[in-house]
Amino acid sequence: MKILVCISHVPDTTSKINFTNNNEDFDTNGVQFVINPYDEFCLTRAMWFKEKQGATVTVINVGEANTESTLRKALAIGADNAIRVNVNPTDGFLVAKELAAIVKDGGYDIVLAGKESADYNGQMVPGMLASLIDFNFINGCVGLEVEGDNVTAVREIDGGNETVATNLPIVIGGQKGIVEEKDLRIPNMRGIMMARKKPLQVVEATGADAKTIAQSFEKPAPKGAVKLVDADNLDELINLLHNEAKVI
Numbered sequence: 001m002k003i004l005v006c007i008s009h010v011p012d013t014t015s016k017i018n019f020t021n022n023n024e025d026f027d028t029n030g031v032q033f034v035i036n037p038y039d040e041f042c043l044t045r046a047m048w049f050k051e052k053q054g055a056t057v058t059v060i061n062v063g064e065a066n067t068e069s070t071l072r073k074a075l076a077i078g079a080d081n082a083i084r085v086n087v088n089p090t091d092g093f094l095v096a097k098e099l100a101a102i103v104k105d106g107g108y109d110i111v112l113a114g115k116e117s118a119d120y121n122g123q124m125v126p127g128m129l130a131s132l133i134d135f136n137f138i139n140g141c142v143g144l145e146v147e148g149d150n151v152t153a154v155r156e157i158d159g160g161n162e163t164v165a166t167n168l169p170i171v172i173g174g175q176k177g178i179v180e181e182k183d184l185r186i187p188n189m190r191g192i193m194m195a196r197k198k199p200l201q202v203v204e205a206t207g208a209d210a211k212t213i214a215q216s217f218e219k220p221a222p223k224g225a226v227k228l229v230d231a232d233n234l235d236e237l238i239n240l241l242h243n244e245a246k247v248i
Helices: 037-053 065-077 092-106 125-133 189-195 234-243
Strands: 002-006 009-011 018-020 025-027 033-035 056-063 081-086 110-114 136-147 150-157 160-167 170-174 200-204
Touching: 002 037, 002 092, 009 065, 033 037, 033 065, 037 056, 037 065, 037 110, 037 136, 037 170, 056 065, 056 092, 065 081, 065 189, 065 200, 081 092, 092 125, 110 125, 125 136, 125 170, 136 160
Parallel strands: 002 056, 002 110, 056 081, 081 200, 110 170, 136 170
Antiparallel strands: 009 033, 018 025, 136 150, 150 160
């Protein structure tokens, strides 16, 4: 079984975010980048299939050279090899098209990707990819089992979970639950040293066109000052909650 895990290179959520060039470009100065958390859950599940069922695991990123440190971390966690498609990932359609070209040539049985990236939260790429390559698709996946060509998956829906059955090949949009946080793996020294010797292939882009352009970015407005209300002044508290906070 061949598994491809899509890895997004995203800012750590503790990083301070700023924009440059009249708020048209993201300022990467001082920003720590990590594996997209949803992708990390998927990678951990792929490692389970590698250890229990002998699957081979390839990680892939659509991005420029600065993303290779993130791919190396995925290799240190245990992936067998890595691919970087050399292009600036300006929108979801471009990413899906470049991934589709790799999947078509690679003969993969399962493509695992986080349901969305933690930077843009678009939730577009897994579904578009599945459509482009004509694979079965399950999004919001919180449980996955594979026996031969048979796939049983659990996906999150409003009010609960739904169990579905389908067949390979398949694209999975995963999230927390496909593994739990306690199961995530931290690269050890041996893994880091081995990752340096594992193949990381750089592939030139196919030239897919982006369908959207980011015109500008805007940070959320700062939170207003805290208003303190005397414990005995219940009427004032109700007035503020009703007329200013508009929560009652």
